[in-house]
Amino acid sequence: MTFASLGLIEPLLRSLETLGYQTPTPVQAQAIPAVLAGRDLMAAAQTGTGKTAGFALPLLQLLAMEGPKVTANSVRALILVPTRELAEQVHEAVRQYAENLPLSTYAVYGGVSINPQMMKLRKGVDLLVATPGRLLDLFRQNALKFNQLQTLVLDEADRMLDLGFSEELGNIYRVLPKKRQTLLFSATFSDAIRLLAGQMLNDPLSIEVSPRNVAANTVKQWVVTVDKKRKPELFVHLMRKGKWKQVLVFAKTRNGVDALVEKLQGLGINADGIHGDKPQATRQRALDRFKLSEVQILVATDVAARGLDIEDLPLVVNFDLPIVAEDYIHRIGRTGRAGATGEAISLVCADEVNLLSAIETLTRQTLTRQMEQDFEPEHRVPDTDASGQVVKKPKKPKKPKTSSGGKRNLGKWVESGDASAPEPSIKPVRKVPVFNTGPRKRKP
Secondary structure (H helix, E strand, O other): OOOHHHOOOHHHHHHHHHHOOOOOOHHHHHHHHHHHOOOOEEEEOOOOOOHHHHHHHHHHHHHHHOOOOOOOOEEEEEEEOOOHHHHHHHHHHHHHHOOOOOOOEEEEOOOOOOHHHHHHHOOOEEEEEEOHHHHHHHHHOOOOEOOOOOEEEEEOHHHHOOHHHHHHHHHHHHHOOOOOEEEEEEOOOOHHHHHHHHHHOOOOEEEEOOOOOOOOOOEEEEEEEOOHHHHHHHHHHHHHHHOOOOEEEEOOOHHHHHHHHHHHHHOOOOEEEEOOOOOHHHHHHHHHHHHOOOOOEEEEOHHHOOOOOOOOOOEEEEOOOOOOHHHHHHHHOOOOOOOOOEEEEEEEOHHHHHHHHHHHHHHOOOOEEEOOOOOOOOOOOOEEOOOOOEEOOOOOOOOOEEOOOOOEEOOOOOOOOOOOOOOOOOOOOOOOOOOOOOOOOOOO
């Protein structure tokens, strides 16, 4: 199969040839004809399988061949993404695909001045990539109109429909034309998200080119158990032992990112960090330097987990496990992309056993465990498996003690279970958002 056989026009084929694209991936092979036919679409595929081209190529073709010329402050196609970094990356891909087409494209997001964005939108934009918060800001300042909108794309749709964006999305949907094409693309769709998405789309075509919620088999995954307080020390030990050259590290909190970066820099290691509190220009500069191998260790929160394409990244380290199990798949999907191989190591302490169990249940695999010599945890991480159970080993009953007077003290029998281990709990569940029922929780 070739891109030409999918019905793409010659200017797009020239762009793909320049970029070195030869054969469509499975998700591209199924999505491109469906989008060209005007179908609403829900597409799920593993990260790194070419989802962006799957919706951007046919969308650009429709814009080039159909519809009137864009008018002032208007937009004909809208791609919504959850993070600023992903907005930049998606727009760069779109710009490259549209190189030989007479179309205008642009990206808007928060963290930077809104005035240049308002100026750019005055002439109208054929295709706009946006984060929800900044899109609404522009709309409310009359810098953007949706009367010409033909297509809406939600990239990383599971995150876009998550609770953190429910208020913004509800407000956006109300001002969009009712008659439009809607495309949802993501690596993961929970059942609750699928139900909600099914209510938004018109007779959608569902595409699944790989098992749901499964990481790419090109990524070797394992766990190293350790006490929480010794994680930084273990990370440095593993880095030096493995002679790591380029590593993307995920930490749970912004403070955690800053603390690890400070420790690494104090040891003379070339490290930088990105998280939501840093200015967008600082975040982009750190990411660009990492891609150019000018930074050896990039520590990030989950702002870097979705969609970022770092060429030939060999290793991802989960310094902390994610709260939401699906984010594990997106994190480790930064390596092993486009058929390349990669490794993903998770440093896990006893406090994270339920997060580990949720990840193994979601991915339907039990992760291999290792212990590093001299870093064996004092607080044992209970055994887990892909069934969602935290396995607690029963203690043996205490032996009766003999008192000095010769009387036997029978003592107390200990209940089955390890009292030092965290109690098992139900894995984290992603709730179905209800639009406009609560305050905004997160803004890109």
